[in-house]
Each structure stands twice: as C-alpha cells, then as structure tokens.
Amino acid sequence: MPPAPTSPLPPGAAVAPAADPASPHARRHGDWSARFAAYGPLAGLVLLCIAGTLLNPDFATWDNGMNVLTRTAFIGIIAVGMSFVIISGGIDLSVGSMAALIAGSTILVMNQLAPLVGSPLVAVLLGALVALVLGAVFGLAHGLLITKGRIEPFIVTLGTLGIFRAYLTYFANGGAITLDNELVDVYSPVYYGSWLGIPIPIWVFAVIALAGGFLLNRTRYGRYVQAIGSNEQVARYSAVAVDRVKVLTYVLLGGCVAVATLLYVPRLGSASPTTGLLWELEAIAAVIVGGTALKGGGGRIFGTVVGAVLLSVISNILNLTSIISVYLNAAVQGFVIIVVAFLQRGRR
Amino acid sequence: MSLRVRFDGVCKHFGPVQVLHGVSFELEPGRVYGLLGENGAGKSTLMKILCGYEQAGPGGFSIDGESCRFADSREAEAAGVVLIHQEFNLADDLSVVQNIFLGRERRRGWLLDEASMRESAREALDAVGLSIDPDTRVRDLIVAEKQLVEIARALSRQARLLVMDEPTATLTPGETHRLFALIRQLRDRGVTVIYISHKLDEVEQITDEIVVMRDGRFVTRGPTARHTRQDMANLMVGRELTDMFPPKAPLPDAPPLLAVREFSVPGWAQDVGFEVRPGEILGFAGLVGAGRTELFEGLLGLRPRAGGEVRLQGEPVRFKDPRAAARAGLTYLSEDRKGRGLHVGLSLQDNLTLMDLDRHARPWLDAASQRAALQAAVRDFRIRAGSLDARAGSLSGGNQQKLAIAKVLQPRPRVLVLDEPTRGVDVGAKRDIYFLIARLAAEGLGVIVISSELVELIGLCQRVIVMRAGRVQATLAGDHLNEEELIAHATGTH
Numbered sequence: 001m002p003p004a005p006t007s008p009l010p011p012g013a014a015v016a017p018a019a020d021p022a023s024p025h026a027r028r029h030g031d032w033s034a035r036f037a038a039y040g041p042l043a044g045l046v047l048l049c050i051a052g053t054l055l056n057p058d059f060a061t062w063d064n065g066m067n068v069l070t071r072t073a074f075i076g077i078i079a080v081g082m083s084f085v086i087i088s089g090g091i092d093l094s095v096g097s098m099a100a101l102i103a104g105s106t107i108l109v110m111n112q113l114a115p116l117v118g119s120p121l122v123a124v125l126l127g128a129l130v131a132l133v134l135g136a137v138f139g140l141a142h143g144l145l146i147t148k149g150r151i152e153p154f155i156v157t158l159g160t161l162g163i164f165r166a167y168l169t170y171f172a173n174g175g176a177i178t179l180d181n182e183l184v185d186v187y188s189p190v191y192y193g194s195w196l197g198i199p200i201p202i203w204v205f206a207v208i209a210l211a212g213g214f215l216l217n218r219t220r221y222g223r224y225v226q227a228i229g230s231n232e233q234v235a236r237y238s239a240v241a242v243d244r245v246k247v248l249t250y251v252l253l254g255g256c257v258a259v260a261t262l263l264y265v266p267r268l269g270s271a272s273p274t275t276g277l278l279w280e281l282e283a284i285a286a287v288i289v290g291g292t293a294l295k296g297g298g299g300r301i302f303g304t305v306v307g308a309v310l311l312s313v314i315s316n317i318l319n320l321t322s323i324i325s326v327y328l329n330a331a332v333q334g335f336v337i338i339v340v341a342f343l344q345r346g347r348r
Numbered sequence: 349m350s351l352r353v354r355f356d357g358v359c360k361h362f363g364p365v366q367v368l369h370g371v372s373f374e375l376e377p378g379r380v381y382g383l384l385g386e387n388g389a390g391k392s393t394l395m396k397i398l399c400g401y402e403q404a405g406p407g408g409f410s411i412d413g414e415s416c417r418f419a420d421s422r423e424a425e426a427a428g429v430v431l432i433h434q435e436f437n438l439a440d441d442l443s444v445v446q447n448i449f450l451g452r453e454r455r456r457g458w459l460l461d462e463a464s465m466r467e468s469a470r471e472a473l474d475a476v477g478l479s480i481d482p483d484t485r486v487r488d489l490i491v492a493e494k495q496l497v498e499i500a501r502a503l504s505r506q507a508r509l510l511v512m513d514e515p516t517a518t519l520t521p522g523e524t525h526r527l528f529a530l531i532r533q534l535r536d537r538g539v540t541v542i543y544i545s546h547k548l549d550e551v552e553q554i555t556d557e558i559v560v561m562r563d564g565r566f567v568t569r570g571p572t573a574r575h576t577r578q579d580m581a582n583l584m585v586g587r588e589l590t591d592m593f594p595p596k597a598p599l600p601d602a603p604p605l606l607a608v609r610e611f612s613v614p615g616w617a618q619d620v621g622f623e624v625r626p627g628e629i630l631g632f633a634g635l636v637g638a639g640r641t642e643l644f645e646g647l648l649g650l651r652p653r654a655g656g657e658v659r660l661q662g663e664p665v666r667f668k669d670p671r672a673a674a675r676a677g678l679t680y681l682s683e684d685r686k687g688r689g690l691h692v693g694l695s696l697q698d699n700l701t702l703m704d705l706d707r708h709a710r711p712w713l714d715a716a717s718q719r720a721a722l723q724a725a726v727r728d729f730r731i732r733a734g735s736l737d738a739r740a741g742s743l744s745g746g747n748q749q750k751l752a753i754a755k756v757l758q759p760r761p762r763v764l765v766l767d768e769p770t771r772g773v774d775v776g777a778k779r780d781i782y783f784l785i786a787r788l789a790a791e792g793l794g795v796i797v798i799s800s801e802l803v804e805l806i807g808l809c810q811r812v813i814v815m816r817a818g819r820v821q822a823t824l825a826g827d828h829l830n831e832e833e834l835i836a837h838a839t840g841t842h
Contacts, residue, residue: 218712220705230691237688238702239674
C-alpha cells in the first residue's frame with residue numbers, strides 16, 4: 001500500500017477553520033427552500049386531507065383510506081423507480097405504455113402456459129417471472145440506447161412510448177386481452193387480498209419505497225446516482241462508472257413497472273389499449289411534486305411517496321365531491337405539476 | 349476616426365479575489381499595442397471591461413477625454429470598440445453574411461436587404477483575404493476561417509479600436525502573415541489595435557508599443573523596439589519567488605512509477621513519452637492548445653487514443669475510464685473545477701468521499717466514517733469552511749481547490765495528476781497548495797503538475813516537460829529550467 005496522505009501541512013501552519021463570510025444570508029435562504037422541499041408536499045397533503053374531511057365525511061374512513069393507498073400503489077411503485085431515473089438526470093416517458101405491454105404479454109403467457117403446466121398457480125408464477133424479465137429487458141434497452149447509443153432519454157422513451165402501446169394494440173387486435181377464469185381465481189388475491197387488514201398492494205408499495213429509500217441514501221449506488229444527476233462530467237472524472245449506473249436506473253424502473261403491472265392485472269383481469277394511459281404523467285408528477293428537481297441531482301424517495309399519495313388524494317376528492325368534474329382529474333394533476341415546478345424555480 | 353483611451357484606476361473583484369488593482373495607463377490612437385502578462389495578470393479582464401463584457405469596480409476609463417462605461421458589448425461596438433474573442437462569438441448555424449450583420453440587419457421596408465448585406469460582407473471578407481461564399485454556414489468553416497470571419501465582422505462595424513485576444517493561436521504561418529498585413533493596414537487607417545499574445549516573436553513583429561501587466565497591476569508601457577524578448581519575459585514575471593515555494597528536493601533516483609512511451613491522442617498529442625519517479629514533481633508547460641490536458645484525458649480513457657505503451661509501477665496498463673485508473677493508482681484533477689472537478693451543488697462530505705466510497709461502505713454507507721474522513725481532510729488540508737455541512741460551491745476558490753485535491757487523494761493514488769492546480773486561487777491558498785504538493789511528493793507519490801504559470805513550474809518542479817502542438821518539445825531541468833527557455837520552447841522560437 002502507498003503511504004496515506006496523512007498530514008500534508010505546511011510547517012507551522014495554524015489550524016483555524018474561519019467562518020465563511022459570505023454565507024449567513026445564503027445559508028438561511030438555502031435552509032428555507034430545503035425545508036420547503038422536504039415538508040411542502042407533506043403540508044400540502046395534510047391540508048388536502050383536512051379539506052377532504054370537511055367536504056365529505058366519507059373521506060376520512062378506513063375503507064376510503066385503504067382504497068386511496070391501494071390505487072396509489074401502482075403509480076407509487078413506478079414513481080419510486082422514476083425517482084432514480086430523474087435524480088440521475090434522465091427521464092422515462094414510456095412507463096404507461098410499458099405497463100400496458102407487460103400486462104398484455106403477461107396475460108397471454110399465463111393463458112398459454114396454464115394448460116401446458118397443468119397448474120394455474122405455476123402458470124401465474126411463471127407469468128410473473130416473464131413480466132419481471134420483460135420490465136428489466138425494456139429498461140436495459142432504454143439504458144443502452146441512452147448511454148452507448150448517445151440518444152437523449154426523452155427521444156428514446158418517446159419512441160418506445162409509441163412502440164410499446166402499438167404492440168399491445170396489435171397483440172390485442174385492438175380489443176382486450178383477458179385472463180382466463182381459472183387463473184383469475186388464483187391471481188386475484190394479489191390485488192384484492194390483504195394481510196393484517198391492509199391490502200397486499202400497499203404492503204408491496206411500502207416494501208419497495210423502503211428499499212428504494214435505502215438504496216438511494218445508504219448505498220454507493222445511490223450516491224453515484226445523485227452525483228451523476230448533479231454533474232455527469234464531474235462524476236465521470238471522479239471515477240464513477242457513469243454508463244453502468246445510468247443503465248441500471250432504467251433497469252430498476254423497468255422492474256418497478258413490472259411489479260406495478262403484476263399488482264394491477266388482477267384488478268380487471270385484462271389489458272387493453274387504454275391500460276396505463278397517462279401513467280407517465282402521474283409517475284413523473286409524483287416525483288416532481290415530491291421535491292425532486294427535474295434536472296436531477298437530489299431528491300427523496302419519501303417525497304416521491306408523499307407526491308404519489310397527494311395526487312391520488314386529489315383524484316379521490318374529485319370523485320367524492322362535485323366541485324370539479326372527475327373528468328378533469330388529469331388537468332388538475334397537470335396544474336399541480338406546473339405549480340410545484342414554479343415553486344421549485346431557482347432552488348439550485 | 350481615431351480614438352484615445354485612458355484607463356483610470358480600474359479595479360475589479362471576482363468574489364473574494366481582486367483581479368485588477370487600480371490599473372491606469374493611456375493608449376494613443378492609431379498604434380498597435382502588445383498587451384503582455386502571464387495568465388491571471390488581468391489582461392483579459394481589463395479588455396472585457398473596455399469592450400463592455402464586464403463592469404469595472406471602482407475606477408474606469410475614458411475615450412477621447414470623455415468618461416465611458418459600456419453596459420454591454422453592443423454599446424461598445426456602437427462606439428467602435430470591438431473585442432475579437434479567443435473563443436468564437438459566432439452563431440454556428442447561421443451563414444457568414446447573417447453573422448456579420450447579426451443584430452444590425454439592413455432592411456428595405458419590412459424585408460431584409462439581402463443583396464446589399466451580401467455585397468458588404470464580400471467586401472469585408474476580401475479585406476481579410478478570405479475567399480469564401482458569404483452564404484456558407486459558419487459551422488462548415490475551419491477554425492482559422494472562423495477567426496477571419498470574426499475580424500471581417502469587426503471591420504464591417506467600422507471598428508476604431510480592435511482588441512485581438514490570441515488571434516494567431518489557430519492560424520497557419522501564411523494566414524498569420526496575412527493577418528499582420530491587415531493589422532498594419534488598419535493602423536494606417538487610424539484604428540488602434542490591442543494585440544494580446546503569449547507569442548513574443550509575434551509581439552516583436554507587429555506591435556509598435558508594449559504594455560505589461562502583472563498580478564492585476566500596470567507595470568510599464570514602452571516602444572517595442574526598445575525591448576528584447578528577454579526583457580519582455582522578465583517584465584511579465586519579475587516577482588519574488590523565495591518564500592512562495594517549499595525547498596526543492598533533489599530528483600530521486602528510483603525506477604519510474606509511471607512510464608509513458610509513444611502515446612498519441614489523435615488530434616491533440618503525438619508520440620508523447622515521459623516518466624515520473626516516486627517523490628518527483630514533474631511539470632508540463634505549454635501554450636493553450638498544446639495538448640497537455642488532452643494527453644492526460646487520453647491516458648485516463650476519456651478520449652480516443654492511438655498506440656503507445658503505458659506502465660504503472662512496471663505493469664503495462666490501458667485504462668478504459670477514470671475508474672480503472674483510480675483503481676490502478678492514478679488519479680487526475682481537472683483544470684475545470686466547476687465543470688469536471690467538484691460537484692458544487694453537493695456537500696463537502698459527498699464530494700470528498702465520492703472517489704473512494706468503497707472504503708465507507710460496509711456494505712451500507714457509514715455516515716460516521718465519512719464524517720471522520722471529512723474532519724481529517726479539513727484538518728490536514730486546511731480547508732476553511734463555515735460549516736462542515738456546507739455545499740462545496742459555497743467555499744472560496746482556494747478552499748474548493750483544496751477540497752478537490754483532498755478528494756483525488758482519497759483513493760490513495762501512487763501517481764497524482766493536477767491540471768492547473770492554482771487557477772483562480774488567491775496567493776495564500778496558492779502557497780498552501782505548493783507546500784501540499786511538495787509534502788505529497790515527499791511521501792513518495794509521483795506528482796504531475798500541468799500549469800500555464802511558468803513561475804509555478806519553476807518554483808515547484810525538478811523537471812518540466814514543454815509541449816508544443818501536441819509534441820514534447822523539451823525536458824528542462826536544473827539551470828535550464830527558467831522562464832526564457834520555457835517560453836522559447838513553448839512558442840517554438842528556440
């Protein structure tokens with residue numbers, strides 16, 4: 001081993017960490033905006049819940065709460081994966097189409113396998129495996145096109161947004177792909193079942209969010225993701241394997257989309273050209289509302305979870321009240337994302 | 349037509365660093381001035397103030413006796429004061445005519461008067477001896493042609509004072525010759541030309557008078573004919589060196605840590621060979637564009653390279669990226685601190701440990717161990733930070749640089765490459781960094797310092813390799829390691 005650079009001090013140098021003269025104002029400002037980023041979404045969520053309770057007594061019930069969180073689970077799981085992509089400075093517009101194609105493919109595989117393997121349970125498990133592999137492969141394709149192919153992530157995933165949904169429509173012949181009845185019986189508990197009184201999708205969402213938070217904050221990989229999003233060149237010069245880390249963010253997101261899809265399929269038992277429509281909007285909105293800057297660099301998984309819940313609470317309130325038509329749900333989400341981006345302006 | 353400029357106590361600060369300390373001198377109309385000074389002497393800043401790209405702090409300048417202050421370069425150009433940039437100021441996707449008339453298009457009624465603009469553009473291009481179609485897109489021009497288009501644009505704006513910053517850096521001898529003829533022609537028409545160049549032979553050829561600046565101060569002004577190149581170099585440097593630098597250790601007698609032979613980076617460096625021994629501080633001198641940075645980026649796998657042999661501690665190596673280099677024991681700190689060296693938006697701790705996270709992961713990242721590493725670095729490298737939780741960008745330039753050096757030392761390299769380690773750093777921090785470099789060498793590292801500050805290389809290094817146009821021109825040591833020989837080899841006037 002080389003000698004460690006222990007004390008390269010000039011002789012007689014005094015150790016005196018002086019105060020940074022220019023910082024008090026800047027730091028106070030930084031604190032304020034950092035605190036806003038951390039607690040703004042949470043405060044917004046609390047206010048929304050109070051408003052919801054006042055507007056409709058059904059809002060603050062256990063059943064409605066579980067209902068909202070279960071619906072949040074799909075988008076929330078995708079948004080956790082999306083957080084990694086966005087924090088590393090990328091974007092993935094294809095997640096809704098990808099979910100649709102994975103849903104359709106998975107159902108087809110399960111239907112085909114069931115008579116072959118003789119056991120509906122094995123067919124469902126194999127189908128789930130196919131879904132995960134597909135998600136990872138799609139993510140890998142995105143990542144390689146973006147890093148080795150040097151194409152903007154926006155363009156790559158805009159292209160696959162069209163490709164994925166077109167293939168689903170083609171497989172479904174323009175209609176729907178429906179899960180066979182015998183499989184539905186085995187598979188439906190994944191969506192409708194619960195454990196300790198809490199629906200399965202919420203458990204899965206919680207586990208993925210915790211794992212995501214841990215991966216982002218407590219591992220080398222998470223630090224590299226943030227370093228790349230903060231400045232890719234610096235990261236490359238700092239001996240970070242930039243391409244590998246970036247490819248892996250898309251693979252992770254593909255995996256998250258697959259998991260979300262596996263939870264979603266038993267809900268309706270079918271996939272159609274409208275499956276997963278606008279999920280990309282909701283997933284990206286959840287990440288941005290959660291305080292992650294679209295240009296990358298920093299973000300929190302907890303914020304993303306709050307963002308996802310906040311968006312579905314909005315849509316739930318629209319459903320329970322008649323202030324704004326429920327048809328305007330996507331419009332409200334669109335407004336929210338723009339307003340939050342406006343508030344984040346110039347934060348960095 | 350002619351115009352007389354008088355600088356009066358011009359001061360300028362960039363953050364905590366003062367780059368101009370009350371500069372005062374006068375320029376007569378219709379002469380060619382060579383503005384001389386080392387990097388960081390304040391020449392470019394002063395010229396940017398004159399041409400409206402920067403605002404002076406206290407002090408200012410007057411033109412023909414009237415006090416002036418240009419809010420932007422448009423105002424300056426309206427007054428006939430034009431700066432031709434080192435880095436080009438042309439819109440790549442527009443044509444030559446469109447660029448020449450950008451912002452002051454001629455119109456006939458509501459429509460552009462293309463014919464008249466094309467005619468005038470052709471005249472201006474003829475004047476600089478460039479025979480290209482004025483409708484060519486600037487993107488399709490070679491660098492020297494772009495340079496001439498810049499000059500043609502200045503001509504078409506009726507410039508009365510023209511500042512040229514290293515105009516010949518990209519020109520061939522023939523083009524340079526033509527440029528000089530043009531400069532003389534302009535002077536005879538009464539235009540004042542301020543010519544900034546490190547190439548003293550050109551300064552000798554083309555200028556009537558020289559103006560020397562050093563450390564943000566005016567030093568002298570005098571007829572070019574009365575100064576030899578040696579005088580000019582002395583005037584540019586002439587500074588007390590003694591206690592800025594640690595005592596030099598003798599060149600160690602040991603097998604090389606890093607040995608490079610016939611290494612090429614296409615377009616930048618050809619057949620470069622050198623070696624650095626443990627305990628040695630090896631300097632790399634050369635003009636901007638000599639290929640020094642690109643050579644090391646090629647070594648690290650950041651640029652395509654061709655042929656050659658690289659041995660680290662005797663083992664043949666070929667790094668595919670900086671990660672592989674760091675693992676093998678070679679780290680590099682870029683000259684571009686904000687763009688490639690530090691994450692200014694991240695915390696001190698995240699910056700410091702980024703290259704050596706493996707040491708702090710067991711397997712989860714250990715906050716306490718990272719904190720301890722930061723505390724040790726702040727102590728050992730004398731990093732002055734208001735708070736340990738501050739962002740790297742909130743530190744002063746010198747402290748950012750110390751943090752960056754601490755960072756590239758984290759993976760415990762055997763060979764450390766520092767590219768312009770004191771750029772944008774104040775004198776006190778410079779001294780700290782010099783002592784730090786000497787200490788690292790004393791601990792057995794091989795340290796390579798790339799620098800445009802010759803004083804720094806002379807004060808610090810046992811040997812200095814001079815590069816010119818991508819090739820090793822000379823290796824200087826001992827008595828030969830002096831300003832004159834360095835400049836001579838770097839400029840090819842040996």
